[in-house]
Amino acid sequence: MAILIDGKAWAAHDRAQTAAAAAKLADSGVKAGLAVVLIGEHPASMSYVRGKDRAAAEVGIHAEVIRLPSSTTQTALLGLIRELNGDERFHGILVQLPLPAHINERSVIEAIAPRKDVDGFHPVNVGALALGMPGMVPCTPLGVMRLFEYEHIALEGKHAVVIGRSQIVGKPLAQLLLAANATVTVCHSRTTDLALLTRQADILIAAIGKPRFVTGDMVRPGSVVIDVGINRIDGKLCGDVDFASVAPTASHITPVPGGVGPMTIAALLSNTVKGASAHA
Ligand code: GUN
Numbered sequence: 001m002a003i004l005i006d007g008k009a010w011a012a013h014d015r016a017q018t019a020a021a022a023a024k025l026a027d028s029g030v031k032a033g034l035a036v037v038l039i040g041e042h043p044a045s046m047s048y049v050r051g052k053d054r055a056a057a058e059v060g061i062h063a064e065v066i067r068l069p070s071s072t073t074q075t076a077l078l079g080l081i082r083e084l085n086g087d088e089r090f091h092g093i094l095v096q097l098p099l100p101a102h103i104n105e106r107s108v109i110e111a112i113a114p115r116k117d118v119d120g121f122h123p124v125n126v127g128a129l130a131l132g133m134p135g136m137v138p139c140t141p142l143g144v145m146r147l148f149e150y151e152h153i154a155l156e157g158k159h160a161v162v163i164g165r166s167q168i169v170g171k172p173l174a175q176l177l178l179a180a181n182a183t184v185t186v187c188h189s190r191t192t193d194l195a196l197l198t199r200q201a202d203i204l205i206a207a208i209g210k211p212r213f214v215t216g217d218m219v220r221p222g223s224v225v226i227d228v229g230i231n232r233i234d235g236k237l238c239g240d241v242d243f244a245s246v247a248p249t250a251s252h253i254t255p256v257p258g259g260v261g262p263m264t265i266a267a268l269l270s271n272t273v274k275g276a277s278a279h280a
Contacts, residue, residue, distance in 0.1 A: 002225070002250035010150045011143075011262035018269045019059040025276055026060065032276035033062040034092040034118065034268075035084050039077070039103070040070030045096045052094070055265045061272055062089065074103045078111050085113040091275035092118035094268070115278060118271040121167065129175050136271055141173040143263030144205065144226055145180070151252065153203070153224055156181040161198050163187045163214070163240075164207035169228055173205060194218070206240035216245030224252040228260050 022032050034056050038049045049065055056063035066080065077095075084093045093116045099105050109117075114124035120138035128135030148155060160182040164170035170186060177184045182203065187194055189208075198204055198218045206214045207228035219225060229240025239256030247253050254260055 002247045002253040005147055005151055005226075005252050005254045005259060007143075007147060007254055007259040007262050010147060011266040013150070014146060014263065014266035015055065015059050015269060018266070018273050021273045021277070022060040025273065030276055030279055031062050031089075032060070032092075032273045033064075033090040034094065034272045035087075035090040036063060036065045037068070037077070037080065037084075037093070037095045038065060039068050039072050039096070040100055042096075042098065045098075049096055052265055052268060056269060056272070059269050059273075061269060064090075070100045072100075072103075074107065077103060077108060081108065081111040085111075085116060088279075090116065091279060092116055092268075092272035094118055116275055118268055118275060119168075120172065120271070126167075126172075129172055132179055136275070137176070137267075138168060138172045139267040139271065140169050140207075140228060140260060140264045141176050142267040142271070144173060144228070144260055145176050146267065147226070147254070147260070147263055148180075148203075153252065155203070157183070158202040159183045159185065159200055160203040160205065161185045161187060161201035162205045162207065163194070163198065164205075164209075164228070166207065169207040173207070177203075208240050210240055211238050212240070212242035214241040214246060216242065216249065219246050219250060221249040222251045225250045225254070226260065227254050227256050229256060230261060 036049055053063050053065050084090055093112050095108055109121045114122045117125055117136050120136040125135040160177045162170050162174050165186055165188045174184045174186045187197055195218045199220050201223050203224045205226045211231035211233055225246055227239035227241040231238050237257045
């Protein structure tokens with residue numbers, strides 16, 4: 001039976017470090033601040049934003065949630081972002097995605113000042129990651145890398161297989177794994193014979209958004225399995241990994257809930273304090 005990677009516990013550990021850094025900053029006169037912009041009433045987004053707001057307050061970050069109706073125009077949203085860029089109380093700006101269809105996501109992301117882009121979605125930060133330069137790293141990939149670090153899972157020379165090529169998870173995670181000297185394969189919906197590749201993985205990361213997609217027959221015994229998926233079946237949370245068939249033979253596995261999810265929020269808080277530290 002696999003060792004369960006307790007993301008909830010590691011996230012608490014991570015938040016404690018962030019809280020200490022935030023307290024130190026506060027002593028030097030800088031209160032770290034995060035502005036979260038939520039447009040409309042997407043139920044999952046509302047729940048994520050509540051979680052982010054609560055977690056920020058717990059580590060001593062001043063968080064403000066700005067809630068706007070789904071009828072908000074792109075011009076109004078861009079105006080708000082310009083204001084937040086110039087507002088020294090906020091070191092991080094997060095616009096919760098997805099946005100209503102009439103708003104162009106790209107132009108919104110590009111309006112955020114790169115140093116305040118705690119999601120790491122701005123082209124400047126995407127480019128910095130690709131080049132191995134300092135910048136804001138997207139929260140979920142950063143949280144996954146911290147789980148490897150905390151669990152002492154070595155990456156150098158290992159074959160990491162990432163399923164999913166999203167801008168938010170798959171692509172940036174592949175780059176972080178490469179930077180850590182893993183050999184990286186990125187699979188996606190058009191990959192031919194996916195199971196042939198996943199069975200070669202020392203480290204398998206599922207980030208596709210399909211419930212229980214990765215089954216035991218796709219996983220080599222002894223591999224480390226990281227489940228980034230957050231899906232709902234009949235209101236119940238489940239990951240992209242079929243835990244029941246994979247856990248018996250894997251060496252390590254993250255549960256859903258309580259795996260990667262809490263680390264994503266911890267990484268957001270850490271990015272916010274990092275943004276604030278650049279001001280101290
Ligand atoms: N919606 C789902 N995941 C994310 C995320 O990481 N950042 C933002 N801004 N919105 C999201």
